[in-house]
Amino acid sequence: NAGVTQTPKFRVLKTGQSMTLLCAQDMNHEYMYWYRQDPGMGLRLIHYSVGEGTTAKGEVPDGYNVSRLKKQNFLLGLESAAPSQTSVYFCASRMRGLITEAFFGQGTRLTVV
């Protein structure tokens, strides 16, 4: 059981380049999330999805777009990368409901130069 898998694990981008981070979960979870983790800031929610075909903004959505075309996948896109988007990105998923546990991927370390 793979759980939550993020691709790629590391990436270096030049300012202005675009890329897509992929999150895949095999637990049939309805809810999926993208967070970023920065030193001294903790984890902050970028975007989330409560089901296939639906997405919503989190705390820090600017500069990112997301798509949830399939239930098991949640994509995070950077259209024009900026150095401020250098961070570690984490995907998470959980079952529908208030009391369910969140499971996290291993993270993607992104550096924008």
Place this chain on the structure above:
Amino acid sequence: KQEVTQIPAALSVPEGENLVLNCSFTDSAIYNLQWFRQDPGKGLTSLLLIQSSQREQTSGRLNASLDKSSGRSTLYIAASQPGDSATYLCAVRLYSGAGSYQLTFGKGTKLSVIP
């Protein structure tokens, strides 16, 4: 806005000691609280999930308590081992509007257990 604070930011203890990590939150209207462990360069591993109606949860050497009215949770680690060295994160789930219930994280406590 919910704020989650973890004190101390870093803690170093000798192997074998019992220790307590603290988490406080400003909005007591939470649905649950989750403790995570994060190893350097790795993702988050869920340790314990406490529902708002519960007072504590136990898993092996770990015990987490919740006092919702005072906005506090503690993670107790018994007989600490060097393998417990990691950053421990606390997160609370509450209603964030538009039918959404989100996790708000603390910044973590970095624990070092010295052999």
